[in-house]
Amino acid sequence: MKILVLGGTNFFGKKAVQLLLDHGHQVTIATRGNKKNPFVGRTSHILLDVEQEDHSGWKEVQAQRWDAVFNNICYTREEAERMLEVLRGLTDRVYFTSSMAVYGDQIGGFHEEDFDPMTYIIDPTIEITYGEGKRQVESVLFKQNDFKVTAFRFPIVLDDDDYTQRLHHYIDKALKNEVIEVYNLDAHVNYIKGTMAADFIVWAIENAIEGILNISSNQSVPFSQIISWLEEAVGHQLQVVVKDEIDYAPLSTRHDQYVVPDKAENLGFQINPLAEWMPDLMKRLTKERSR
The missing domain is CATH 3.90.25.10 (UDP-galactose 4-epimerase, domain 1)
Structure with a gap:
């Protein structure tokens, strides 16, 4: 498969890219370039700042079609909306790292239905904590109909x-x-162990798993x-x-x-x-x- 990974040079994102390459997939990573690409010669590399709407890297992303996109660095509603706009018509499947933090400070254990992004109303005046950012990202991505979406709700890795x-x-x-x-x-x-997080990401991509998944x-x-x-x-x-x-x-x-x-x-x-x-x-x- 031809896979775009947003992020992919750090921690379990890096492990996921390594595993995708080991499985024979064609991988392109998109990063700001602050870290050296550890996969030189094995991946393509797009320089991209996802926080900048007009960054030139977006044009490189749009120049190709992708079998799957994995976004490991989406933290805000604005970033989710930007990704939605850029990827429209360019892929059928988007996978992204969410978090246990979407459940807030409730008493767990948490099941997937304990937070439903389809019914969540984004309040533009609310303080954007890490958990609130991930709730808004889920809400934006699951309410669109341009591609199928999978969210990985990890606890601490x-x-x-x-x-x-x-x-x-x-x-x-x-x-x-x-x-x-x-x-x-x-x-x-x-x-969750970092290697297990990477294993699950790759397993979900290769098996076209869709929806919201707790994984720990x-x-x-x-x-x-x-x-x-x-x-x-x-x-x-x-x-x-x-x-x-x-x-x-x-x-x-x-x-x-x-x-x-x-x-x-x-x-x-x-x-x-x-x-x-x-x-x-x-x-x-x-x-x-x-x-």
């Missing part, structure tokens, strides 16, 4: 090469035997289990304090917040439980950060 280093933050504190502050040890959470590990655990795995990784008991106000707690939540990936599993995608990869990831990061 973790892996060895997570550039945000959210899990690394806890590893470093544990290694220094510093106090780890959490909101709620009983709150259930789940995450199929096992939610209380945050106390995350702490137990962390203690096992670093080899000693941790100092953990439960607080209402914390300066930085990138993985901890105040209440249950996780997505239920039953729909993806029922469609045939194989999902690994959190316990199959999280403890090993912690051990690898502990070894790396201990050097």
